[in-house]
Each structure stands twice: as C-alpha cells, then as structure tokens.
Amino acid sequence: MYTTLLTSLENGILTITINRPEKLNALNKDVFTDLNTALDEIAANPDIRSVIITGAGPKAFVAGADISEFSGLDKQSAMALAKRGQDTFARIENSSKPIVAAVNGFALGGGCELAMSCHFRVASEQAKFGQPEVNLGLIPGYGGTQRLVQLIGKGKAMELLMSAHLIDATEAKQLGLVNYVTTADTLLDHTRKILEVINSKAPMAVAGCIKAANAVYDESQDGYALEIAEFGNAFDTDDMKEGVSAFLEKRKASFTGK
Helix, strand or coil: CCCCCEHHHHHHHHHHEEEHHHHCCCCCCCHHHHHHHHHHHHHHHCCCCEEEEEEEECCCCECCCCCHHCCHHHHHHHHHHHHHHHHHHHHHHHCCCEEEEEECCCCCHHEEEEEEEEEEEEEEECCECCHHHHHHCCCCCCCCCHHHHHHHHHHHHHHHHHCCCCHHHHHHHHCCCCCCCECCCHHHHHHHHHHHHHHCCCCHHHHHHHHHHHHHHHHCCCHHHHHHHHHHHHHCHHHEEEHHHHHHCCCCCCCCCC
C-alpha cells in the first residue's frame, strides 16, 4: 500500500514508520503522498484510535527534506513545495485522533517540523532537534517558524532558527519541545503506554480537547467560544452519559465513541 512507510495496527494504535533509512528518512514527494494516504485511513478507520509516527533505523526520525528535490526549483514551485508540506502537517495537527511523534534520532528541518505538527513528542536519548535551513540559505517552509515559537517561546526559537544550532533530547525536554525522554529500547513502549491511557478515554471528548487546544493558535477562531461549543456537544454523546453514570456508580466507564 505504501512505498515509503511501514505500518502496523495493534490494540487501536497505528504505528507509522517512515522507511527510508538509507536517506535518513528524508521527506520527499513519495513520503508526502504516503502520509496523506495514511491520514485518509486514520480518519476513516474506526479501529484506529491513535497513532505513533517514528523513523526507521537507529540514526534518524527524519533528517530533513530531501534536498535533491530542491534542484531547479523557482520561486513559485518552491512555494508550492512548502504549501504541500504545510498542508500535510496541518492535517496531522488537526487530526481528531491523537498523533504522537516517537523521535528516535535526528529530527532536523522538515523532520523537526513533522514532529512539531504531532500532538506531542516522546524522544529517545539519541534524539537531536533543529532547524538548520539557514545553512542552505533557506528558512523552514513546513511550519517550523510558527510551531517552534508556539512550543518553546519566541526568544529561544529565534536563536535556534537563526543559528541552526541543534539541541539534544534533554534540552528539548527542558524547553518543552518534548514531553518525555527514554532509552532507545523503551521509546515505542513508553509512547504506546501513554496512548493506551488516552485510548481508554471517550474518543469524542479527546477529539474535542484537540480541537479546542489548537484554537489557541488560530486567530480566526475564538477559543473560548469553541470550548463552550465543544463542551455542549459532549452532552449530546452517549459517552458523556456513560462517563457520568460510571462516576456516580463508582465503576469504570466503557466508552463507545458515540
């Protein structure tokens, strides 16, 4: 089904592995095509409750965009390339199902941008993050200038964007770029355990949390008004009735996603 991805679905968690280890999993047009196909499947398949994105091999999550595709681009085609990346990463960010990056190595340039588009990040001790585009006479094009500021604040983001300095997993956690740092061997298991907890919650409520939290950074939306609407929508769900009943009856809730 995919030329650049490996996928496996277990206990409601879809693991997507970007599988170009010989190129350090660099993002090319085929990866974007496959990611968009996978996002269609994630939205359509009720058996998928949450998603992990990681990279193949011991060295890289995604070491950046495939620079070989930049040769011969003019201004307009470069802008189209950037828009393709931004559109795909916006789909990840706005997915109603949790998508988490398990960063197993280098997450540079487009790889850092991919990780930042996920709802949160777990990193192995070997992970390194950075936006080194200025080394090529470029700037990030897949949303990096926006999400890095949102996640770690303007001052530090400005420094990293302009210096091309890389940070390790420990500093990334200190800055709030990643939630947890694990060993390489426990990265995926740790990420799965987090998602197993999230998967036990009401799916529509989880989707509402994602939608409302994302509105913080969307100037076209009133996040507080959206929160009110999503809060009200929850009262129309069977899961809300089940959750309240379970709480009052002192039992574990059994959510159906309805």
